[in-house]
Amino acid sequence: MEERAMAIVSRRKFLKVGGGSIAAGAAALASPGALAEQEARHAGRVTLPYPEKPVAVASSMPANEPVEFNYPDDESPCVAIKLGSAVPGGVGPESDIVAFSTQCTHKGCIVHYDAQTRNFKCPCHFSMYDCEKGGQMIIGQSTTDMPSIILSYDASDDSVTAIGVNGLIYGRQANTL
Numbered sequence: 561m562e563e564r565a566m567a568i569v570s571r572r573k574f575l576k577v578g579g580g581s582i583a584a585g586a587a588a589l590a591s592p593g594a595l596a597e598q599e600a601r602h603a604g605r606v607t608l609p610y611p612e613k614p615v616a617v618a619s620s621m622p623a624n625e626p627v628e629f630n631y632p633d634d635e636s637p638c639v640a641i642k643l644g645s646a647v648p649g650g651v652g653p654e655s656d657i658v659a660f661s662t663q664c665t666h667k668g669c670i671v672h673y674d675a676q677t678r679n680f681k682c683p684c685h686f687s688m689y690d691c692e693k694g695g696q697m698i699i700g701q702s703t704t705d706m707p708s709i710i711l712s713y714d715a716s717d718d719s720v721t722a723i724g725v726n727g728l729i730y731g732r733q734a735n736t737l
């Protein structure tokens with residue numbers, strides 16, 4: 561009985577010491593700077609250096625039709641859409657202009673915009689995303705929303721500019737390469 565109790569105690573002690581050693585090892589591998597950056601990222605204090613890129617002149621955008629552009633670089637296809645009525649996150653005089661990456665978050669196929677439902681539809685495995693709700697995933701194989709492109713609007717020249725990305729673009733470890 562006593563022997564068994566000793567065995568339990570020593571196993572607990574081993575796990576405690578072992579766990580501590582693993583944590584200490586991990587901390588030793590990550591530099592203080594890397595840990596600080598990681599903590600800052602989790603706290604939302606660090607933003608990636610996104611470029612500013614002109615997308616369109618708001619008044620010249622066709623209603624409910626995708627306008628293609630690439631952002632944050634040439635390898636990343638996106639569309640901007642003037643939906644015709646205000647939506648959360650929309651910019652422009654009517655707060656109705658939104659933009660998204662067009663690479664499906666499941667396996668990267670290019671999604672197509674359905675003007676009738678105002679959804680993106682993926683031809684590969686049929687995931688669907690709601691453009692009026694920030695690219696929210698509706699159904700399908702994917703498990704995350706479409707990355708949305710953060711837009712700014714300048715009333716002085718009616719210009720719409722891409723300034724960042726919400727969410728991770730498919731196939732990337734970071735949105736900016």
Ligand code: FES
Nearest residue numbers: 664666667682685
């Ligand atoms: Fe779009 Fe699979 S790649 S659902």
